Amino acid sequence: MEVSVLTAAPGPDQMAEARAVYAAAFGQAPYREDDQQVTAFSERVLRYAAERQGFRFITARDPGGRLTGLARAGRCSPTSSARPTASPATG
Secondary structure (H helix, E strand, O other), rough: EEEEEOOOOOHHHHHHHHHHHHHHHOOOOOOOHHHHHHHHHHHHHHHHHHHHHOOOEEEEEEEOOOOOEEEEOOOOOOOOOOOHHHHHHHH
C-alpha cells in the first residue's frame, strides 16, 4: 500500500478518483449519500484546501495504483463548529 499526503488541493484527476471512492463508501447503507452529497464532499475538500491551515489530503493506493482510501484533515480554529466534538476526543 502506498500512502501519500497532499498539503494542497488535489488535482482534477485525483479529485475524480476521490469522488469515486467517496461515493462507493458513502453511497451504501447506512449513509446512502447521493451525487449531490458527493459533489458537496468535493467542494468541501477544495474549499478547505484553500481556507484551512494545516490542510492535508491523505490517499492510499493498492499495489496496482488504484485509489482505495482517503482522508482529509486540518486544524480547527477556536471558533470552529467541530471544536466541541474534536477537542475532547484529542485530549
